[in-house]
Amino acid sequence: MSIRLHDSLTRSLRELQPAQPDGVFRFYNCGPTVYAPAHIGNFRTFVVNDVLRRLLDLEFPGKVKHVRNLTDVDDKTIKRARDEGRPLAAVTKQWTDKFHADCDALNCLRPHVEPTATGHIREQIDMIDVLMKKGNAYRAADGSVYFKVSSFDGYGALSRVKERELDVGSALAGKSQAVDADEKEDGSDFALWKAHKVDDGVNSWNSPWGTGRPGWHIECSAMSKKHLGDTIDLHSGGVDLLFPHHENEIAQSECCNGTQFSHHWYHSEHLLVDGKKMSKSLGNLYTLDDLKAKGFSPMALRYALLAGHPRKQLNFTLESLHAAESALKKLQVICTVLHDPKYRVATATPAPSRLNEVLDQLRDDLNTPAALGALFKIGHEISCGIGGGPTDADAATLDQCLGVLGLEAIKLATPKSAVPDEVTALADKRWAAKQAKDWAAADALRKELAAAGWSMLDGKDGYKLEPLKK
Ligand code: AMP
Ligand code: ZN
Numbered sequence: 001m002s003i004r005l006h007d008s009l010t011r012s013l014r015e016l017q018p019a020q021p022d023g024v025f026r027f028y029n030c031g032p033t034v035y036a037p038a039h040i041g042n043f044r045t046f047v048v049n050d051v052l053r054r055l056l057d058l059e060f061p062g063k064v065k066h067v068r069n070l071t072d073v074d075d076k077t078i079k080r081a082r083d084e085g086r087p088l089a090a091v092t093k094q095w096t097d098k099f100h101a102d103c104d105a106l107n108c109l110r111p112h113v114e115p116t117a118t119g120h121i122r123e124q125i126d127m128i129d130v131l132m133k134k135g136n137a138y139r140a141a142d143g144s145v146y147f148k149v150s151s152f153d154g155y156g157a158l159s160r161v162k163e164r165e166l167d168v169g170s171a172l173a174g175k176s177q178a179v180d181a182d183e184k185e186d187g188s189d190f191a192l193w194k195a196h197k198v199d200d201g202v203n204s205w206n207s208p209w210g211t212g213r214p215g216w217h218i219e220c221s222a223m224s225k226k227h228l229g230d231t232i233d234l235h236s237g238g239v240d241l242l243f244p245h246h247e248n249e250i251a252q253s254e255c256c257n258g259t260q261f262s263h264h265w266y267h268s269e270h271l272l273v274d275g276k277k278m279s280k281s282l283g284n285l286y287t288l289d290d291l292k293a294k295g296f297s298p299m300a301l302r303y304a305l306l307a308g309h310p311r312k313q314l315n316f317t318l319e320s321l322h323a324a325e326s327a328l329k330k331l332q333v334i335c336t337v338l339h340d341p342k343y344r345v346a347t348a349t350p351a352p353s354r355l356n357e358v359l360d361q362l363r364d365d366l367n368t369p370a371a372l373g374a375l376f377k378i379g380h381e382i383s384c385g386i387g388g389g390p391t392d393a394d395a396a397t398l399d400q401c402l403g404v405l406g407l408e409a410i411k412l413a414t415p416k417s418a419v420p421d422e423v424t425a426l427a428d429k430r431w432a433a434k435q436a437k438d439w440a441a442a443d444a445l446r447k448e449l450a451a452a453g454w455s456m457l458d459g460k461d462g463y464k465l466e467p468l469k470k
Contacts, residue, residue: 003059003363005052005234006311008242008265009158013365018060018233019263025056025064026228028262029111030220030237030245033071034095035080037287040301040316041271041278043106045238047302047406048268048310048366050108052236054404055362067227068111070096073118074216078203088203089118102288105298107406113227117219121205124214124222127256128192128207136255140183143195143210149188152251158265159243190248191215217248221261225253235262242267268310275315291321295419295454295467299409300324306368306405322464327376329462332410334379338390338398339411345389353397354378354387362404375401419465423454430456431463 003016018025029049032038038046049068056064071077072092081088103110117124128145131137136151149155156162196204196211204211214222224232230253237246246265253261270277273284291301303324308314337343355378361371379398382390402408430445449456450468457464 001360001363003055004365005264005266006365008267014264016056016059016234016264018063019231020229023060023063025060025234026232027053027056027064027066027234028220028224028228028232028236029053029066029068030235030241031068031070031111031114032099033074033076034092034099035077036095037098037289038102039278040273040286040288040291040305042238043102043288043301044271044305044314045268046103046108047106047305048368049236050106050406051306051362051368051404052266052366053109053111054406055359055366058359058400058404059363065113065228066109066111067113067115067224069220069223070099070114070116071216071219072096072116073203073213078200081203082199082201092116092118102298105288106302107299107409109406115223115227117214117223120219120223120226121214123226124218125193125205125207127218127222127225127252128209128214130256131192131252134255136251137192138185139209140185140195142183143193143212144183144191145193145209146184146189147192147248147251147255148185149190149251150186152255154254155251156247158250159247161243161247190217190244192218192252217245218252220245221249221252221256224249224261225257230257230259230261232262234264234266236266236268239267239269269313271305272313272315274317286316293467294318295465296321296325297328299328299407302406303328303372307372309369310366325464326462327372328407328410330376331379331407334376334383335398335402335411337383338379338395343383343390344395345391347391347393350391350393353391353393354382355394355397355401358401359397359404368405371401371405375405419454420452423449423452423465426452427454427456427463427465431458434458 004013005016006012007014016025032042053064053066073088077088077092081091084091128137131147132139132145137145137147139145192215193207193209194212194215200213204213235246250261272278273286276282276284278285288298288301292298300321301324304316304320305314307320307324355375357374357378358371361367361374381387382394399408402411426445426449430442430449433441433445446456453468454465455468457466
């Protein structure tokens with residue numbers, strides 16, 4: 001079974017295949033803006049894209065080229081540097097390093113190329129130059145350069161922006177497009193090059209149109225062209241990027257290169273927290289560090305982020321992380337049994353594992369919840385000998401499934417957890433005392449746990465540990 005993935009441009013499920021004769025699958029994924037720690041909503045998008053990348057690696061071994069950019073110059077990064085009185089490069093390096101550390105903790109593979117906007121000023125200027133020469137762009141009086149939306153008939157095909165009669169001018173208030181409206185010939189035009197302003201400080205570059213800096217959208221068009229060529233196989237990002245960012249990328253790239261930009265567009269939906277959009281003012285914006293401080297492991301977050309269908313909004317709650325921790329423990333038991341030679345069943349004629357269904361669920365529009373469901377159901381059946389005990393093929397396929405889901409860490413002893421080992425040992429002892437109805441011992445152990453800063457919440461089948469509020 002090949003991979004079929006929803007394509008936002010045609011609004012249909014389409015097979016993923018490399019289009020070019022070299023067989024390389026060209027995959028571009030919009031990366032983070034590096035001015036603050038990424039939040040768990042950002043990480044939903046990056047974890048989903050990581051499973052996609054791993055699935056592509058399985059399908060096209062050694063033939064996937066994955067590029068993900070770092071937005072290291074825009075209004076937000078410049079403002080942060082100005083507020084802190086530090087050079088832009090120091091600020092963006094700090095947050096790039098943090099992003100990498102969080103990605104590593106969440107077991108997200110690094111892209112093959114991770115280009116930066118500031119490292120590709122030349123390439124962006126070159127593209128704008130072509131657009132100017134072809135009549136798709138114009139220079140405003142202040143030295144900014146705008147893309148002329150009316151010059152591209154295909155504008156709006158991705159977002160159907162014209163059909164929805166959306167107010168293009170106001171909707172253009174994306175990452176860095178909210179300013180300069182007075183200079184434009186038309187409200188829907190967007191900035192390719194932004195003339196230097198006092199607030200930009202030293203963060204400007206020379207160009208044929210005067211000093212300034214690139215607009216946000218052009219960076220992805222230029223970096224994708226440089227590292228993957230004029231036409232790519234798949235472009236992805238969170239759903240908020242569909243318009244205007246991706247619509248504008250298509251316009252710039254197709255007008256400049258004279259050919260189709262991407263064969264396939266994939267957008268994953270947003271993460272909500274307690275049913276609401278995440279925001280600092282609502283106090284519901286979590287980073288990975290916030291969750292680690294509450295005693296949760298990064299793997300539990302990874303699991304929780306994959307527990308909902310990537311094309312549906314996912315509601316995150318702390319309860320979902322507790323559920324993820326206990327699911328990982330159950331998965332670990334399945335893994336231990338399937339890998340233990342003493343339970344292994346020899347087969348006369350080796351048959352493919354039933355666990356292949358897990359991979360097929362992922363190949364079917366990246367259905368991560370269905371894949372996890374199949375992993376538990378089939379894994380449990382095999383580990384209990386229902387329909388036959390574990391075979392060599394089952395053990396190997398389980399490893400493949402865990403590898404594509406990025407959950408292979410559960411194979412290594414207990415899942416990495418922020419709960420110290422000695423606390424888990426105390427909790428296990430208390431649970432055993434409770435099962436044995438030794439209430440005095442259970443109470444004494446609860447006190448020991450409290451002294452270590454942890455509270456133990458008893459459930460029907462097990463317990464949860466939570467750090468005590470200081
Ligand atoms: P940014 O750093 O703002 O450029 O965002 C990085 C990525 O995170 C983009 O692909 C966004 O679409 C995505 N993103 C932002 N907010 C959320 C959210 N609440 N849930 C899922 N993805 C998000
Ligand atoms: Zn982008």
